[in-house]
Amino acid sequence: xxxATLVDRLERILGPGGVFHRPGDLLVYEYDGSVDxxxxxxxPAAVALPTTTEQVAxxxxxxxxxxxxxxxxxxxxxxxGGAVAQRGGIxxxxxxxxxxxxxxxxxxTALVEPGVINLELSETTLPEGFFFAPDPSSQKACTVGGNVxxxxxxxxxxxxxxxxxxxxxxxxxxPDGRMVWTGGRASGGAGYDLTAAMVGSEGxxxxxxxxxxxxxxxxxxxxxxxxAFGDMDAASHAVSRIIAAGIVPAALEMMDALTxxxxxxxxxxxxxxxxxAVLLIELDGPAEDVRETTDEVSTICRQTAATEVRMASERAxxxxxxxxxxxxxxxxxxxxxxxxxxxxxxxxxxxxxTLRRVGEVSKEYDLPIANVFHAGDGNLxxxxxxxxxxxxxxxxxxxxxxxxxxxxxEVGGALSGxxxxxxxxxxxxxxxxxxxxxxxMAGVKNSFDPRGCFNPEKLFPKGYMCGEVRALRAxxxxxxxxxxxx
Amino acid sequence: xxxATLVDRLERILGPGGVFHRPGDLLVYEYDGSVDxxxxxxxPAAVALPTTTEQVAxxxxxxxxxxxxxxxxxxxxxxxGGAVAQRGGIxxxxxxxxxxxxxxxxxxTALVEPGVINLELSETTLPEGFFFAPDPSSQKACTVGGNVxxxxxxxxxxxxxxxxxxxxxxxxxxPDGRMVWTGGRASGGAGYDLTAAMVGSEGxxxxxxxxxxxxxxxxxxxxxxxxAFGDMDAASHAVSRIIAAGIVPAALEMMDALTxxxxxxxxxxxxxxxxxAVLLIELDGPAEDVRETTDEVSTICRQTAATEVRMASERAxxxxxxxxxxxxxxxxxxxxxxxxxxxxxxxxxxxxxTLRRVGEVSKEYDLPIANVFHAGDGNLxxxxxxxxxxxxxxxxxxxxxxxxxxxxxEVGGALSGxxxxxxxxxxxxxxxxxxxxxxxMAGVKNSFDPRGCFNPEKLFPKGYMCGEVRALRAxxxxxxxxxxxx
Numbered sequence: 001x002x003x004a005t006l007v008d009r010l011e012r013i014l015g016p017g018g019v020f021h022r023p024g025d026l027l028v029y030e031y032d033g034s035v036d037x038x039x040x041x042x043x044p045a046a047v048a049l050p051t052t053t054e055q056v057a058x059x060x061x062x063x064x065x066x067x068x069x070x071x072x073x074x075x076x077x078x079x080x081g082g083a084v085a086q087r088g089g090i091x092x093x094x095x096x097x098x099x100x101x102x103x104x105x106x107x108x109t110a111l112v113e114p115g116v117i118n119l120e121l122s123e124t125t126l127p128e129g130f131f132f133a134p135d136p137s138s139q140k141a142c143t144v145g146g147n148v149x150x151x152x153x154x155x156x157x158x159x160x161x162x163x164x165x166x167x168x169x170x171x172x173x174x175p176d177g178r179m180v181w182t183g184g185r186a187s188g189g190a191g192y193d194l195t196a197a198m199v200g201s202e203g204x205x206x207x208x209x210x211x212x213x214x215x216x217x218x219x220x221x222x223x224x225x226x227x228a229f230g231d232m233d234a235a236s237h238a239v240s241r242i243i244a245a246g247i248v249p250a251a252l253e254m255m256d257a258l259t260x261x262x263x264x265x266x267x268x269x270x271x272x273x274x275x276x277a278v279l280l281i282e283l284d285g286p287a288e289d290v291r292e293t294t295d296e297v298s299t300i301c302r303q304t305a306a307t308e309v310r311m312a313s314e315r316a317x318x319x320x321x322x323x324x325x326x327x328x329x330x331x332x333x334x335x336x337x338x339x340x341x342x343x344x345x346x347x348x349x350x351x352x353x354t355l356r357r358v359g360e361v362s363k364e365y366d367l368p369i370a371n372v373f374h375a376g377d378g379n380l381x382x383x384x385x386x387x388x389x390x391x392x393x394x395x396x397x398x399x400x401x402x403x404x405x406x407x408x409x410e411v412g413g414a415l416s417g418x419x420x421x422x423x424x425x426x427x428x429x430x431x432x433x434x435x436x437x438x439x440x441m442a443g444v445k446n447s448f449d450p451r452g453c454f455n456p457e458k459l460f461p462k463g464y465m466c467g468e469v470r471a472l473r474a475x476x477x478x479x480x481x482x483x484x485x486x
Numbered sequence: 487x488x489x490a491t492l493v494d495r496l497e498r499i500l501g502p503g504g505v506f507h508r509p510g511d512l513l514v515y516e517y518d519g520s521v522d523x524x525x526x527x528x529x530p531a532a533v534a535l536p537t538t539t540e541q542v543a544x545x546x547x548x549x550x551x552x553x554x555x556x557x558x559x560x561x562x563x564x565x566x567g568g569a570v571a572q573r574g575g576i577x578x579x580x581x582x583x584x585x586x587x588x589x590x591x592x593x594x595t596a597l598v599e600p601g602v603i604n605l606e607l608s609e610t611t612l613p614e615g616f617f618f619a620p621d622p623s624s625q626k627a628c629t630v631g632g633n634v635x636x637x638x639x640x641x642x643x644x645x646x647x648x649x650x651x652x653x654x655x656x657x658x659x660x661p662d663g664r665m666v667w668t669g670g671r672a673s674g675g676a677g678y679d680l681t682a683a684m685v686g687s688e689g690x691x692x693x694x695x696x697x698x699x700x701x702x703x704x705x706x707x708x709x710x711x712x713x714a715f716g717d718m719d720a721a722s723h724a725v726s727r728i729i730a731a732g733i734v735p736a737a738l739e740m741m742d743a744l745t746x747x748x749x750x751x752x753x754x755x756x757x758x759x760x761x762x763a764v765l766l767i768e769l770d771g772p773a774e775d776v777r778e779t780t781d782e783v784s785t786i787c788r789q790t791a792a793t794e795v796r797m798a799s800e801r802a803x804x805x806x807x808x809x810x811x812x813x814x815x816x817x818x819x820x821x822x823x824x825x826x827x828x829x830x831x832x833x834x835x836x837x838x839x840t841l842r843r844v845g846e847v848s849k850e851y852d853l854p855i856a857n858v859f860h861a862g863d864g865n866l867x868x869x870x871x872x873x874x875x876x877x878x879x880x881x882x883x884x885x886x887x888x889x890x891x892x893x894x895x896e897v898g899g900a901l902s903g904x905x906x907x908x909x910x911x912x913x914x915x916x917x918x919x920x921x922x923x924x925x926x927m928a929g930v931k932n933s934f935d936p937r938g939c940f941n942p943e944k945l946f947p948k949g950y951m952c953g954e955v956r957a958l959r960a961x962x963x964x965x966x967x968x969x970x971x972x
Binding site: 129151161174180182200205217220285286288289293348349420421437439443446 | 650676680682687729771774778833901915918929945
């Protein structure tokens with residue numbers, strides 16, 4: 001199908017305002033939030049902006065007819081290249097499907113379209129006493145559909161769990177254009193948990209067109225503690241002690257000196273400029289309980305050599321402390337023209353050793369690394385600072401990343417905490433998964449998308465899905481028989 | 487392969503003590519906990535009792551060679567026929583793989599073999615301050631592997647979630663004998679969530695040989711309230727008020743007059759014999775918080791016309807109140823020789839109407855129905871009481887069940903809360919799932935088990951997996967085109 005016919009057919013489905021196809025209009029769809037160099041950019045043939053499920057199904061059917069890939073996209077804030085059309089084809093932008101269809105106070109659920117902005121959902125339901133718990137740092141821009149695709153986390157996932165814990169059911173358009181509902185309003189269920197299989201599948205198994213999500217009751221009281229420490233080791237020690245005491249903070253975030261150096265002059269959040277590390281500890285629940293736990297946490301911080309412990313209970317004070325954390329990425333431009341943000345998780349007990357390793361990598365590769373991360377659940381976010389105009393700098397960053405990822409996996413960690421694999425980390429998959437593991441995942445992919453048309457070039461190692469499954473199977477067999485021909 | 491050869495080959499893998507093959511030895515493996523008549527019983531060719539993952543893999547390979555089905559089995563307490571070998575073949579009994587391999591206090595995890603008894607895991611970790619939250623009523627007997635296969639719930643799942651929320655990773659032997667690990671110790675992860683796909687898949691996608699589970703910190707304080715009401719409507723009203731107040735009890739269970747009549751004389755749990763319904767409300771957390779919430783819940787119960795509210799905070803008192811609930815099924819023998827326990831979930835808001843419908847069904851079919859259930863999450867457990875020696879009684883029970891299930895689905899409920907579909911409810915699947923939904927599930931099944939050898943005759947409607955997938959696809963297409971040829 002030639003380009004003009006494709007555009008014409010799309011316009012017949014969506015109307016002329018629902019299709020972008022001129023190079024200038026396509027430009028912003030060539031990227032997502034990830035680092036150019038770590039993830040290839042690419043131009044789609046067209047961007048379709050549906051407003052109904054039926055239109056999504058019609059676009060998918062057209063793509064099948066034309067033999068084109070289909071890439072679903074929300075706000076494009078992703079950090080692993082998941083919304084980039086590396087093999088071209090049609091980008092289905094879901095930003096115009098942005099209605100909150102229903103809020104059910106009694107069953108504590110909301111039925112939303114995929115383009116609803118994460119923060120807007122919480123802001124809409126807050127007057128009724130509820131919020132949507134997953135809160136990625138990009139929550140002012142990112143969409144619920146994108147959260148579902150990447151199984152997004154955020155600071156409050158320590159207590160409340162990641163996106164998959166808050167999705168009850170999904171309306172999905174499958175790669176052959178069929179529409180199915182997974183899960184539902186009642187707890188429990190029947191059959192295989194296709195909702196769970198869909199969450200975090202990075203747009204490779206289906207396009208979510210409606211999501212039934214769980215709402216969380218607003219706690220009676222919220223307190224944010226700021227605790228400053230001489231170094232990250234002392235702060236890590238406090239983290240361990242808090243968790244070991246059986247306390248589950250709503251959030252438990254760490255920022256190092258380099259992060260404070262970037263953030264404080266920009267936002268005046270009130271972080272002490274001379275601290276080696278600060279912790280933001282949010283406690284929520286019944287007022288009396290929060291008071292008690294605040295005392296307990298303050299005591300632990302002082303015992304673990306905090307140089308300062310400050311408490312914010314009013315909304316405005318709390319928001320200011322959080323602003324520094326949530327805007328940390330934006331402030332990094334003060335330190336270097338470019339950064340590469342990693343997202344890797346280690347078991348909580350391995351946190352101090354891993355932070356030391358980050359320090360070593362920084363020295364070995366002569367690369368400043370800022371640490372701003374979800375300490376409570378061991379989800380590191382080392383930010384490698386560089387200037388891409390310096391020759392070889394991107395390569396140095398990628399090598400340092402390679403080292404760091406290897407280390408995290410060695411201590412029992414995962415490749416990604418909340419940003420997905422996408423194109424960025426696809427070639428690292430063999431670090432954590434055996435050929436058998438990958439073949440099991442490929443089986444699931446093939447069962448939903450035998451033609452491989454939904455978001456190609458993601459998740460699986462390069463070349464894996466192009467007829468190499470059989471070869472991998474052979475490798476698996478060789479592994480099993482002890483013939484390490486890999 | 488003839489029977490003698492099969493037994494010989496199995497004994498070569500497992501030793502002579504590891505294989506049951508004489509009719510007398512096989513008898514107990516012909517049943518599970520479900521009702522004869524609702525679920526067909528069947529004799530396996532042999533029962534294999536492995537002690538290692540490698541033995542499980544070898545059994546599966548032998549089954550493939552012999553062209554025999556493989557049915558994994560834990561304690562056999564299931565209520566939907568999931569552990570019965572309806573097409574014969576080899577039952578893999580995992581009761582000898584019963585070791586707790588590791589308890590990690592800092593990361594709050596336990597690595598266990600599938601045959602570990604649910605309650606034993608909590609009892610082992612309690613001295614360290616932890617418990618395993620899913621607590622089915624059969625927890626004294628049922629195994630963690632069985633819990634994973636059925637995604638089991640229990641009273642405490644209201645606050646803590648069902649099994650899938652407590653499983654971090656699984657070692658699994660797949661239908662072709664390969665062994666894979668899904669998930670892992672670090673939060674987050676990468677790739678499709680195969681752990682979630684495996685939990686609740688009723689032994690049809692793989693055999694779990696190790697489970698890495700989450701441990702939950704023991705709360706500081708636990709209180710159980712007993713509240714008695716004139717009828718179920720008043721008790722339901724109290725449930726709604728408690729939930730609407732933003733309180734999340736650890737458990738919120740209801741028992742009706744018929745249940746009290748069976749339980750109280752048997753266990754002397756202290757339920758008032760003249761009550762129309764009682765609620766057991768467990769509250770846990772920090773001591774001060776529990777005290778406050780206890781007052782609040784007591785007030786709500788009195789406002790909603792509770793005739794009595796009693797509090798138990800000491801372990802022995804609490805255990806006695808719970809004993810009546812947990813032993814309710816065992817006590818039903820006092821009322822009738824047989825019972826058929828249903829497991830269906832409705833949105834919490836539909837609970838009062840559904841309970842009224844249960845009462846109507848009881849009258850229409852002249853069938854006493856006792857109600858003992860997880861009220862907090864709308865998970866009904868109507869117990870139909872009958873005497874199978876009376877001609878036509880089983881048929882009457884099945885017809886009443888049919889009516890009740892239809893009603894629950896109509897109000898937005900699910901077929902099963904925590905007992906699975908198995909053989910029992912397979913033919914009801916089309917009530918809640920479209921042909922497209924089922925085809926998506928069948929795709930997943932086929933991707934793991936193209937030969938259909940793992941636990942056949944479960945989950946999918948009768949005949950569905952025997953080459954009828956194509957026909958169902960055609961139906962799906964017809965549905966889509968509006969040709970309702972079904």
